[in-house]
Amino acid sequence: MRNTVGQDSVQEIHREIDRATKSTLNVILEGENGVGKDHFARMIHESRNWGGEFVVYDCECSIRDRTRIVEEFISSVVFQKLLRSKKNTFLIRRIDLLQPHLLSRLSDFVDELDKRGAFRRSEILTLGIIGSLQTSEHKRSPANTKLDKFLSRLFRLKITVPPLRERKKEIPQLVQRYISLFNKEQKRNVLGITSEALEILLQYDWPDNICELRREIEGAATLTKDYGSIKPSSLSEILTESVLEKNRIPSQK
Template sequence: LEVQCSRNLDQEFVKKSKFKISSSIVQQVLESNQPVLTNDAQNDNRFTGIFSVQGLKLRSVLCVPLRDEEKSIGVLYLDNRFERGVFNRYHLRLIQAFADQAAIALRIAWLLEEAKKREEDLKKSQETIMELNKKLQKELEKQKLRYASAIRKASSPPTKKRPKLKHDYSSIITQSPKMYEIFKVLDKVCNSNVPVLIQGESGTGKELIARALHFNSKRKKKEFVSENCGAIPQTLMESEFFGYEKGAFTGADRRKLGLFEVANGGTLFLDEISEMDPDMQTKLLRVLQEGEIRRVGGKETIKVDVRIISACNKDLAEEVKKNHFREDLFYRLNVITIQLPPLRERKEDIPLLVDYFLTKNAKKMGKPKKSVSQEAMDILLDYDWPGNVRELENEIERACALSKDMITPDILSPTLLSGERVRDEGSKTYQGTLKEILQKEMEEVERRVILQTLERCKWVKSKAAEALGISRPTLDMKMEKYEIHRSV
């Protein structure tokens, strides 16, 4: 029996307190997990012949268990040796409630102490873990050599030549079969005047395809005019496309030709066509139907011969369904549709594009061409490139600015190094039973929520636990389970 804390009525420590309580009553409460209340222990039949009760001349005694689930982990003991009936049922309920709270506090303290001990054990095993990591690293290097061999094959120039094509598409860096199929379509429509709609994610090279169409056509000696519809204010769109006469509005001190007149005989490339104002969509439809325009402030109609190539990073058919785009204009523009694949679907092009951007950067900076380590190339090949070719070009330009002679993994952006991917949820594959899949998904969500809450609370665990609606020990256990550590 061990007394952790003792006080008398004057709030003073009781010396040798182990010998000043009834160990028999304490033992009874510990074993039964039930409280003991007596108004006169000297005359209570339950304690007849018990030396500690008789020897201490106990009168009023109240002893309640500190309960942890179904067992007692200690007791709260009160006695009075001078008066009978000091404690009653009210005091029993009050002290038991206090004891229950005290037991919870003790449990939390023990959990914290256990967590601290585990942390110390983890620190002691660090050397062992590091040694195991070295062995694992050697094994990974062996695997990486095999992987590098496969990457080099993918990085080498294609053994199969481009298919025989009528026109030159050398300005488009690719060895992708998907792009070769697009070139075959371009061969068929280059010299026709039919409108072409190019669809694809941002950064996939829609303007490059439009330029290839123009400069491989009979219109190549005329102007290729490119305009982003989303960059023109609605109030200026009509005058930008059709031009204006002198005096048409305040500030119009001279005649200005619009994009249609500038592109007359050539090609007008309308990027982000889905962003065009509805009123302007109506006027564009009229131009496509009639083949003529009228300048703002003018009366004369002007015949124009312009091939329209439009582009959009949205599904234009869906925009029509949502009433965001005119259906009749859509059918006028959508005579030939070209769907460009994202870079993640043509990863065989990444080594070629990297080499092209390295050469381009070297010429621009007037410095020797830099190289890319195999490890860095592996990372570039593994990343999904949500920004497509444009994002890859920006990454190479950034890496060239930060590196000396060779681009290594430590030079690459944190997004690439952390292995983050941008994928459609629909493309995610699952393995295992439904219960296993749901469990894994729930754990991923729980880990992410805990980490975000800790960061929001500046890693103050008590605040994070309160925000999450869980106890501090529970938070500690979950942090250990998910290996959540604050980065230094």
């Protein structure tokens, strides 16, 4: 499995996402919690323009539900082949949470397809599957070896999504996007964000990544009047204090 993403380049990750959309290979997206793996998975699906649906199987659930999810996924792949329907994209979210016996079930399924000739080997690698895993959890998992073996068999393209603290050039664009979504959902007219408030966002390290940024913008926009812009006073106290502490010179501490 090829890892194609550098760790500190916004341009590079978008180039690799573009490369994935132009291929038919199964893709694994890895990164910290909240970095936007679902967003990039949907971007790949929409850009491939296969005409099918974007189907999400979320493994962040109970053990019983994970078993059901695996069986539903297997059935969906088989029916798609038999019915020759438009090609769906299957996102298996947090695939690293699957227990060893469920990974074995998926591996056996792939082996069975291969042996029976139901799919050519090249087709198995291009089923339209996108997996996502959380980097830190994957490193601690006792099923690490089995997971790595399964991932290397089914996925041929691995994209590591860097944390937001390494992609701060994207923050202005993300802020405008979240303000637009807020206005649409809440029927509001917040115009944007002041340069002073944006500078604070750019200096913050975002431990919870994009999810935290969206929550911050939604909260600040709620406190902003229509036809106004988000100001530093609208940002959360925890965020502004963190930035002030970060910028405080040693003699003042």
